[in-house]
Amino acid sequence: MDYLKNKFDVIVVGAGHAGCEAALACAKLGVKVLLCTLNVDNIALQPCNPAVGGPAKSTLVREIDALGGVMGEVTDATYLQMKVLNSSKGPAVRALRAQSDKAEYTRYMRNLIESNDNIYLKQCCITELLTENGKITGAVDEFGIQYSARAVILTTGTSLEGRIFVGLRSYSAGRLGEKAAIGLSASLHKLGIVTKKLKTGTPARVDKRTIDYSKMTIQPGDEELSFFSFKPNRPIRKTCPCYLTRTTEETHAIIRANLDKSPMYQGLIEGVGPRYCPSIEDKIVRFASNPSHHIFIEPEGLGTYETYIQGFSTSLPADVQEKMIRSLPGLENAHIVKPAYAVEYDYVPAVQTTHSLMSKTVNGLFFGGQINGTSGYEEAAAQGLIAGINAFNYLNGSEMLELSRSSSYTGTLIDDLVTKDIQDPYRMLTSRSEYRLLLRQDNADERLTPIGHKIGLIDDEQFERFNNKQRLIQDEKNRLDGLKISANEETNTILAKYGQHLDRGIRASELLKRPDISYKIIQELDESTRELNIPKEVYEQIEVIVKYDGYIKRQQEQVDQAGKLEKFKIPEDIDYSKIEHISSETKEKLAKIQPKTLAQAARIGGVKPADISILMVMLDRNSVARK
Ligand SMILES: Cc1cc2nc3c(=O)[nH]c(=O)nc-3n(C[C@H](O)[C@H](O)[C@H](O)COP(=O)(O)OP(=O)(O)OC[C@H]3O[C@@H](n4cnc5c(N)ncnc54)[C@H](O)[C@@H]3O)c2cc1C
Incomplete structure (x- = not known):
């Protein structure tokens, strides 16, 4: 009953x-967690x-699931619609996106938290961190109550010293209706940890009953459902569509006429905003020649009339927001439930942490x-899961989990954060990965489930299911390699429907290599394939492996090549200031980031390739100065 003494293993x-x-990972691994939050x-x-997934992000969700995290399960249990984006494009960019029921998502996650006996949930604001001899020992809340723990995980979102802006008015808040977290930044500064400012923004929510959907284009979800989690028991739910409208000349004129009332354009916000999610005023200024922008109208849940105006x-x-919204076709009579706003908040540049996400x-x-x-x-x-796993590893003195760039988007994301001095809110994009054909949403389990099982977050039952799936993929691929499709009349009648023809017999796997031939067509052509009734997630992976075999092998060679630099370890005690013949900018960057390998050093922005070559020679000769 350590909780009676406010004693825990980890504070999140x-x-x-x-x-x-983070909390669920630690708790599932068996340690006691105090989970503090501003509003339970x-x-x-x-x-x-109100959405989860989309390009690159869907791969992250699948990776979280493959490692034993919960985002995939919660999304699958609370979707309003599911849609595979870029389904006609290559497998590296195919992405599942779920429209979420916001309230149900929150409820489902709360239930997961509350049904875990190792988690103690508490509504409070942590204002101070406690340390002894360079180690964390606990935290203090706004009422002065002290909690002790050997590990603390900070996941404060947009709350640290948060300030909300609606026009030129601003007030202290982390997000609409929730107070800001005041005090913790100062405590971090006392520990020598630097914070900087970023900003983000969100559109208004309008009342569904005041929208005229007949003026918009309907955007339904997929009829054949796909899911995020690799686990079975996928719920079939009532779905609902989104809608599409556009900005008009009038919208642009209203925005241009009111730019002087924008806190961004008046310099009231110093934090940098998300480059890939600009505000509508940014879009209109930056892409002035574009006469109209898409605006998606998305439901927030089955039990609410609140509707999200995506892209606005x-x-x-x-x-001004009222005028802007009412200039959109279908929203002429819209009633605003919640206004759009921007929020500026403190963040901790991640160059101050290691790949394990520890300070x-x-x-x-x-x-x-x-x-x-x-x-x-x-x-x-994704980061919360890794921080949770590593807090557990830290408590146990076990080796930290540091995922490589070639293993996952999660590894790529963390490597980018801790290596590059990022200046604007970082969003995962497929283009951030040099191995994106290997790091697909369909094979996240193949890449990470063995790791999740070894850690203890994937149970034996799920691991067996995973192994069976891998076996089935291999067996079916081998079977297709041996299966002959004859070039007879029956075959060519079926193939003609797809603009295809066979002059002579061919192996099924060879036929599947053709861009217009899917596994479903092989099923149509061959009774034995039909009878096997191979599940979708298995045959989809076979299609990718067969069709992109050459590309996948080439990318694997790149991974092996890069692995050589990755294996070139850099000792922790190098004194970069004493290394001759490399530029002072490189010295400064290396000293700040303290890369662990030569490959990581080479990825630091501003570090010159010539300097890396010099460093490599010196490391090889063991002639670098040590502290
Ligand atoms: C206005 C707005 C606009 C956004 N726009 C976008 C967008 O366009 N695209 C996009 O991808 N993402 C956007 N986001 C970001 C998205 O919400 C976050 O990226 C995501 O929620 C971050 O998750 P998190 O767990 O890090 O933090 P959050 O989900 O913000 O959770 C942080 C939690 O920490 C708690 N907390 C904070 N400080 C303390 C403390 N001292 N003591 C106790 N509890 C504390 C808070 O109560 C909160 O529950 C936006 C967020 C906001 C608020």
Whole structure:
């Protein structure tokens, strides 16, 4: 009953997407967790778009699931629609996106948290961190109550010293309706940890009953459902569509006429905003020649009339927002339930943490999510999971889990954060990975489930299911290699429907290599394939492996090649200031980031390839100066 003495193993600060994954990972691994959050009714809240997944992000969700995290399960249990984006494009960019029921998502996650006996949930604001001899020992809340723990994970989102802007008015808040977390930044500064400012924004929500959908284009979800989690028992739910409208000449004119009322354009916000999610005023200024922008109208849940206006985030004043929204076709009579706003907040540049997400200066202090300079629920959840796993490893003196760039988007994301001095909110994009054909959403389990099982987050039952699936993929691929499709009349009648023809017999796997031939067509052509009734997730992976065989092998060779630099370890005690013949900019960057390998050093922005060559020679000769 250590909780009676406020004694825990781990304190997780924040029950957002990162905090929930961190707390559940630690708790499932068997340690006692205090989960503090500003409002227990806002657990895993989606303060921006009611959606999970999409390009690159869907791969993160699948990776979280493959490692034993929960985001995939919660999304599958609470979707309003599922859609595979880029389904006609290559497998590296195919992405599942779920429209979420926001309230149900929160409820489902809260239930997961509350049904775990190792988690103690508490509504409070952590204002101070406690340390002894460079190690974390606990935290203090706003009422002065002290909690002790050997590890603390900070997942504070947009709350640290948060300030909300609606036009030129601003007030202290982390997000609409929730106070800011005041005090913790100052405590971090005392520990020598630097914070900087970022900003993000969200659009208004309008009342569904005041929208004329007949003027918009309907955007239904997929009829054949796909899911995020690799686990079985996928719920079939009532779905609902989204709609598409566009900005008009009038919208652009209203925005241009009111730019002087924008806190961004008046310089009231110093934090940098998300480059890939600009506000509508940014879009209109930056892409002035574009006469119209797409605006998606997305439901927030089955039990609410609140509706999200995607693509219309703004920090212009509330009265201007009314005019802007009512200039959109179908929204002429819209009633605004919640205004759009921007929020500026403190983050901790992640160059101050290692790949394990532990602070370089305070042992046992971990960071995950938006506090590391990212933006997005999926990015946050992936980091939260890794921070949680590593807090557990730290407590047990076990080796830290540091995922490589070639293993996952999660590894790529963390490597980018800790290596590159990121200046604007970081969002995962497929283009950030040099191995994107290997790191697909369909094979996340193949890449990470053995790791999740070894850690203890994937149970034996799920691991057996995973092994059976891998076996089935291999067996079916081998069978297709041996299966002959004859070039007879029956075959060519079927193939003609797809604009295909066979002059002579061919192996099924050879036929499947053709761009227009799917596994379903092989089923149509061959009775034995039909009878096997191979599940979708298995045959989809076979299609990718067969069709992209050459590309996949080439990318694997690149991984092996890069592995050589990755194996070139850099000792921790190098004195970069004493290394001759390399530029002072490189010295400064290397000293700040302290890369662990030559490959990581080469990825640091501003480090010159020639300097890396010099460093390599010196490391090889063991002639670098040590501290
Ligand atoms: C206005 C707005 C606009 C956004 N726009 C976008 C967007 O366009 N695209 C996008 O991808 N993402 C957007 N996001 C970001 C998205 O919400 C976050 O990326 C995601 O929620 C981050 O997850 P997290 O777990 O790091 O933090 P959050 O989900 O924010 O959770 C942080 C949690 O920490 C708690 N907390 C904070 N400080 C303390 C403390 N000291 N003590 C106790 N508890 C504390 C809070 O109560 C909260 O529960 C937006 C967020 C906001 C608020």
